[in-house]
Amino acid sequence: DSGVTQTPKHLITATGQRVTLRCSPRSGDLSVYWYQQSLDQGLQFLIHYYNGEERAKGNILERFSAQQFPDLHSELNLSSLELGDSALYFCASSADYGYTFGSGTRLTVV
Amino acid sequence: GESVGLHLPTLSVQEGDNSIINCAYSNSASDYFIWYKQESGKGPQFIIDIRSNMDKRQGQRVTVLLNKTVKHLSLQIAATQPGDSAVYFCAETYDAGGTSYGKLTFGQGTILTVHP
Numbered sequence: 001d002s003g004v005t006q007t008p009k010h011l012i013t014a015t016g017q018r019v020t021l022r023c024s025p026r027s028g029d030l031s032v033y034w035y036q037q038s039l040d041q042g043l044q045f046l047i048h049y050y051n052g053e054e055r056a057k058g059n060i061l062e063r064f065s066a067q068q069f070p071d072l073h074s075e076l077n078l079s080s081l082e083l084g085d086s087a088l089y090f091c092a093s094s095a096d097y098g099y100t101f102g103s104g105t106r107l108t109v110v
Numbered sequence: 111g112e113s114v115g116l117h118l119p120t121l122s123v124q125e126g127d128n129s130i131i132n133c134a135y136s137n138s139a140s141d142y143f144i145w146y147k148q149e150s151g152k153g154p155q156f157i158i159d160i161r162s163n164m165d166k167r168q169g170q171r172v173t174v175l176l177n178k179t180v181k182h183l184s185l186q187i188a189a190t191q192p193g194d195s196a197v198y199f200c201a202e203t204y205d206a207g208g209t210s211y212g213k214l215t216f217g218q219g220t221i222l223t224v225h226p
Contacts, residue, residue, distance in 0.1 A: 002153065002155075004153075033213060033214065035214075042156060042216060042218055042219060043113050043154070043199065043214075043216040045213040045215065046213065047141075048212070055212075056212060056213055058213060090153050090154070092154075092214070098156070098159070099144065099156070099201075100156070101146075101153035101154045101155070102153055103152060103153045104151075104152070104153050106151075
């Protein structure tokens, strides 16, 4: 157990739907990062939150959004889902340095 | 640049051999580098890290070498075991200020297969 908790582990949904992925960082870590890993793209950075504030955006689609709550957990919202959104979604948390990844959410869009 | 993941390089070794996995990084401003191991269906697992003020760091059975001149990292695994079989990624990042580091940018990954 890495200390970073992601739920759900698996999600199957239809095109056009909206889903929410949840991440609880390690205790004391203020930063949360979201990554998408698909078969043909490797690990792609989506967004970084630090203590509730957005710090950086990567290749995140406008259909996707995220937030970090006062208790530091984070949610990634994916809407108007397309088949190509099927991927593993990881979050990582960090303190001053050192990143710890969760076990991911496998999203399948059918 | 961003990870591209297509046609991952592969390295196949015999159990007990030493393995060397190489990585070229892209950002001259990066000052912190990490190697991760990822097994199928799991999240990346930290192996070893190195800061830009060092050129070598050793862990248990692993060594990371950093050559900033040519922006190159390598991971050496001694006495490779079948349990080391996985995809290995290098990642780079930079100090984003305050107490936060920036995003990790991953290399494309290398598939290591260890034969008994």
